[in-house]
Amino acid sequence: MHVAHLTLHDFRSYPSVDVELEPGVTAFVGRNGQGKTNLVEAIDYLSRLSSHRVASDAPLVRAGTDQAVVRAAVVRDGRTAVLEVELNPGRANRARINRSPLPRARELVGLVRTVVFSPDDLALVKGDPGERRRFLDELLVLRAPRYAGTRADYDRVLKQRNTLLKTLYNARGSARDAALATLAVWDDQLVGVGSELLGARLRLVADLAPYLGKAYEAVARGASRDDARIAYAATVLPDRDPAAAVPDAEELRAAFTAELSRRQRDEIDRGLTLVGPHRDELQLTLGPGDDARLPVKGYASHGESWSFALGLRLASYDLLRADGDDPILILDDVFAELDTERRAQLAGLVAGAEQVLVTAAVPADVPEELRGVTFHVADGEVTRG
CATH class of the missing domain: 1.20.1050.90 (RecF/RecN/SMC, N-terminal domain)
Structure with missing residues (x-):
């Protein structure tokens, strides 16, 4: 299982962003406060309809707006499905699969599986x-x-x-x-x-x-x-x-x-x-x-x-x-908390996962075993390179 494409509208700091993803390791690198964790948080939200960072949906909606959308193309066993959730704080959230509405948003839970490591x-x-x-x-x-x-x-x-x-x-x-x-x-x-x-x-x-x-x-x-x-x-x-x-x-x-x-x-x-x-x-x-x-x-x-x-x-x-199922692994700023030996141990254990998403403040925080595709995140822009 892996996410092939992520689209956000008014989620956290992003008015709009599209990111093409691949199987294997992807690192989002940027200084604190630039929005790198927001990207992986959105994928995790699709998995559980809750955030690993906050207890309610309100902080997930960009300031000045009243609704956010998270959409992802998820590939499982060679087949692609587009999962979407519309966050409406104070009102019922709405969810869709391949643009078809679901009776209840919670029916989206578990269709994509994530395991998040964070401080x-x-x-x-x-x-x-x-x-x-x-x-x-x-x-x-x-x-x-x-x-x-x-x-x-x-x-x-x-x-x-x-x-x-x-x-x-x-x-x-x-x-x-x-x-x-x-x-x-x-x-x-x-x-x-x-x-x-x-x-x-x-x-x-x-x-x-x-x-x-x-x-x-x-x-x-x-x-x-x-x-x-x-x-x-x-x-x-x-x-x-x-x-x-x-x-x-x-x-x-x-x-x-x-x-x-x-x-x-x-x-x-x-x-x-x-x-x-x-x-x-x-x-x-x-x-x-x-x-x-x-x-x-x-x-x-x-x-x-x-x-x-x-x-x-x-x-x-x-x-x-x-x-x-091979869950999507999210390593959110976790390597900055570990010494060199534990970094290498953890990296070696997860490197074989179908998809690993890493966030780090600087490239040096990403262990050699997890050097894959890198996106730089700064001022609301996500660029590959």
């Missing part, structure tokens, strides 16, 4: 649990786009349930009885969609774990593939052994229902849903054995944290490749 990846290790949940969900949706709907449904039910919990705290008499009956309905919906999301995350972590060990060994000095591990800590399964098999759907539903019942008083007192996938954690640990393992956050050195973050991205790439 912000350190947040996967050092940030709060929400960063790691987001990492899992984005990878999950790339593997199976239908989970975008599952995640949206879960967020909707969770919001409604939290609103009801807040009213229950002060409810009395018949009003309380009615609210509790309504809560039971929302409980059932939360369990249904939440169990589906939880089961998918548990299976994803089980699939990803072997690739992480291999990737960490490749990027960390003196490491073995048993050093880096991940485990999923589910609030509805507080006593689960991370090495155990993933429970089936009925077991997850039963555990979810029981935990909601057990914590109901606490939830009403706090006006907040305290159990479910939105409270779970992806645990990251380092160490040579089970007795010597420590959380990466708070204990790992800066270099170990960087290697773990890179390992998570490489593992994602390898897992997606194992599914049958």
Whole structure:
């Protein structure tokens, strides 16, 4: 899979730009603030309908305009499709394939797959649990786009349930009885969609774990593939052994229902849903054995944290490749953060991908193994040479 042509209208800093791309390595070189990252961000946006840099669409639309368009010709198995998304902050985005409108923009998700390496990846290790949940969900949706709907449904039910919990705290008499009956309905919906999301995350972590060990060994000095591990800590399964098999759907539903019942008083007192996938954690640990393992956050050195973050991205790439697709790799200003040895290691690991897109401030930041086509980006102009 690769992008053969990228067109932007009023996206970020670009009123309009067209870039012809090829398989292999392409580097966008330019000083900070010139727009090189905007180009690769647009391709990544087509993949996930979200940015790896900001939380909302509004900053993606050029100042003074109210709409942006990202269009790309994507080649997969020798066939080309033109994917397009129209960003409308405050209104529904619209998407098209070969100029034919899609019923919902999210149906575009997963048609092009990207894996992004960026300096912000350190947040996967050092940030709060929400960063790691987001990492899992984005990878999950790339593997199976239908989970975008599952995640949206879960967020909707969770919001409604939290609103009801807040009213229950002060409810009395018949009003309380009615609210509790309504809560039971929302409980059932939360369990249904939440169990589906939880089961998918548990299976994803089980699939990803072997690739992480291999990737960490490749990027960390003196490491073995048993050093880096991940485990999923589910609030509805507080006593689960991370090495155990993933429970089936009925077991997850039963555990979810029981935990909601057990914590109901606490939830009403706090006006907040305290159990479910939105409270779970992806645990990251380092160490040579089970007795010597420590959380990466708070204990790992800066270099170990960087290697773990890179390992998570490489593992994602390898897992997606194992599914049958070669994702587009985006290395966004990542080499400036690495020493010479790690630059060479990472470059050697990704050089064989079908398409690698690199951004760098200066040509010297691009490793020799990734010297391919170069575009210079300056003052809103993208020129090949």
